[in-house]
Amino acid sequence: MGYPDRRASSAPADPTLPRVSERVEIPIGFKVVGVEVVSLSTAPLVAKTMIPSAVVPKPGLGPIDRTTMNPEFYGRAGFQPQRMADLGYEGFERGANVALLKVSPVRWDATTGRLERVGRVTVRLRAGARRRPPGAPQRIVPEWDTRAGFATASPVSR
Numbered sequence: 001m002g003y004p005d006r007r008a009s010s011a012p013a014d015p016t017l018p019r020v021s022e023r024v025e026i027p028i029g030f031k032v033v034g035v036e037v038v039s040l041s042t043a044p045l046v047a048k049t050m051i052p053s054a055v056v057p058k059p060g061l062g063p064i065d066r067t068t069m070n071p072e073f074y075g076r077a078g079f080q081p082q083r084m085a086d087l088g089y090e091g092f093e094r095g096a097n098v099a100l101l102k103v104s105p106v107r108w109d110a111t112t113g114r115l116e117r118v119g120r121v122t123v124r125l126r127a128g129a130r131r132r133p134p135g136a137p138q139r140i141v142p143e144w145d146t147r148a149g150f151a152t153a154s155p156v157s158r
Contacts, residue, residue, distance in 0.1 A: 014073050015051040015110070017081060019102045021088055026097040026127065034126035035101065037084050041120045045106065048113035079107040079116070085123050099125070 026032060053074075056065040073080060081104050088100035101123065108115045 014054060014070050015080060015108060016054055017051060017108060018105055020105055021100045022103050024099050024101060024125070026090075026099050026125075028097050029130055030097065030127040031130045032087050032090060032099045032125050033128040035085050035087050036124045036126070037121060038124050039120070039122040040084060040118065042107065042116040042118055044114065045117045046113075046115040049108075049115050050113060051108050051110075051115070074110045077109070077111045079109050081107065084118065084121055097130075 024032075053067045053069045056067055058065070084104045084107065086102045088102045090099040092098065103118075103121060105118050106115060107118065
């Protein structure tokens with residue numbers, strides 16, 4: 001299965017379903033403490049298919065080897081992943097408080113082989129108080145920010 005900018009959501013031996021990151025700005029002083037899927041709309045992609053297990057990483061351009069299929073996932077009835085959205089990285093970017101959500105654009109039922117695309121997912125974020133304020137920016141290359149159209153603070157001394 002191919003998906004632009006996808007990141008594999010699986011551990012070795014699990015189905016390799018894609019995940020995409022969605023950027024969300026959070027008010028300063030808060031952090032995300034939970035993600036809840038409120039609604040989900042899907043449409044069928046394939047009536048019956050098999051999603052392969054993870055690739056065994058190795059150098060070179062030889063044949064692709066895959067990990068042994070995990071029976072816990074490949075024998076489970078119902079759609080996977082069970083959580084369609086999870087919290088990814090969270091932090092500060094150019095003065096904004098940012099959280100990345102890892103969202104699954106597809107879901108798959110291992111027992112029937114049914115693959116569905118996710119057309120729309122609505123999530124509710126639970127926020128909690130952040131204990132420390134953002135620190136001063138570090139490792140900034142002012143030329144990158146200037147070219148990208150961002151206002152820059154004075155560079156951090158090295």
